[in-house]
Amino acid sequence: MEKAYFPMFVDIKGMKILVVGGGNIALRRVKTLLEFGADVQVIAPELCAGMKELAAEGKIRSELREYMEGDAESAGIVIAATDSRAVNRAVQEECRHRKIPVNVADDRDSCDFYFPSVVITDEAVIGINSGGEDPGRVKRVRSGIEALYGNRRDYSDDRIEK
Numbered sequence: 001m002e003k004a005y006f007p008m009f010v011d012i013k014g015m016k017i018l019v020v021g022g023g024n025i026a027l028r029r030v031k032t033l034l035e036f037g038a039d040v041q042v043i044a045p046e047l048c049a050g051m052k053e054l055a056a057e058g059k060i061r062s063e064l065r066e067y068m069e070g071d072a073e074s075a076g077i078v079i080a081a082t083d084s085r086a087v088n089r090a091v092q093e094e095c096r097h098r099k100i101p102v103n104v105a106d107d108r109d110s111c112d113f114y115f116p117s118v119v120i121t122d123e124a125v126i127g128i129n130s131g132g133e134d135p136g137r138v139k140r141v142r143s144g145i146e147a148l149y150g151n152r153r154d155y156s157d158d159r160i161e162k
C-alpha cells in the first residue's frame with residue numbers, strides 16, 4: 001500500500017449525516033451508517049428500491065429533490081454519491097467551505113475520509129481500507145475476515161454480489 005490512512009473510530013450515534021444521491025452506492029453506505037445509529041437524511045430525485053424500503057420503514061429521512069447549496073448546513077458528515085460528477089463536486093465544495101468532513105464516491109482524491117468496509121461482531125468492529133488503492137481488494141479482505149468471525153453488517157444483498 002502506497003499511502004495508509006489512520007482508522008479513526010468515531011461515535012456517530014444520533015449524528016445527522018447527509019447522503020446526496022439515492023442509488024446503489026448510497027444505499028450500501030447508508031446501511032453501514034445505520035448499523036452505528038446515525039440519523040441519516042437522503043436527498044435525491046429518485047431512490048433505488050432498497051432506499052425506498054428504508055424510507056418506508058422510517059429508518060431514514062428522505063427528500064425527493066435535487067441537491068441545493070445549503071443542504072449540508074447542520075450535517076456532521078456528508079456523503080456525495082450521485083451519478084453526476086458536477087453535483088458531487090458541488091457538494092464537496094460546500095462541505096469544504098463549511099469544514100464538514102465529506103466523502104465523494106466517484107473521486108478518491110476529493111475525499112476527506114474514505115468509506116470503510118466493516119465487519120461487526122459482538123466483540124469488535126473491524127474497518128478495512130486500502131488507502132483508496134483498490135476497493136475490490138478491500139472487499140476480498142472483508143470476505144476473508146467474515147469467514148473467520150461472521151458479520152452483523154450483511155453485505156449479501158449488495159448489488160455486485162447478486
Ligand SMILES: C[C@@]1(CC(=O)O)c2cc3[nH]c(cc4nc(cc5[nH]c(cc(n2)[C@H]1CCC(=O)O)[C@@](C)(CC(=O)O)[C@@H]5CCC(=O)O)C(CC(=O)O)=C4CCC(=O)O)c(CCC(=O)O)c3CC(=O)O
Nearest residue numbers: 105106107108114115117129130131132133134135136160
Ligand atoms: C477510495 C474510495 C473513496 C470512497 O470512500 O468513496 C472508493 C472509491 C471508488 N470505488 C470505485 C469502485 C468500486 N468500489 C467498490 C466497493 C467499495 N468501495 C468502497 C470504498 C471506497 N471506494 C473508498 C476507499 C476504498 C479503498 O480503501 O480502496 C467500499 C470499501 C465501501 C462502501 O462503498 O461501502 C466498498 C466495498 C464494500 C465491501 O463489499 O466490502 C467496488 C466493488 C463493488 O461495488 O462490488 C467498485 C467497482 C470496481 C472494483 O471492483 O474495484 C470507484 C470507481 C467508480 C467508477 O468507476 O465510477 C471509486 C472512485 C475512485 O477510485 O476515485
Ligand SMILES: NC(=O)C1=CN([C@@H]2O[C@H](COP(=O)(O)OP(=O)(O)OC[C@H]3O[C@@H](n4cnc5c(N)ncnc54)[C@H](O)[C@@H]3O)[C@@H](O)[C@H]2O)C=CC1
Nearest residue numbers: 021022023024025026044045046066067081082083105106
Ligand atoms: N466508491 C464506490 O464504492 C463506488 C462508486 N461509484 C460511483 O458512485 C456514484 C453513484 O453510483 P450508483 O449509486 O451506482 O448510481 P445510481 O445511478 O444508482 O444512483 C444515482 C443517484 O443519484 C441521484 N442524483 C442524480 N442527480 C442528483 C442531484 N442533482 N441531487 C441529488 N441526487 C441526485 C439519482 O436520483 C440517484 O438516486 C457514481 O458516480 C459511481 O461512479 C460506483 C461504484 C463504486
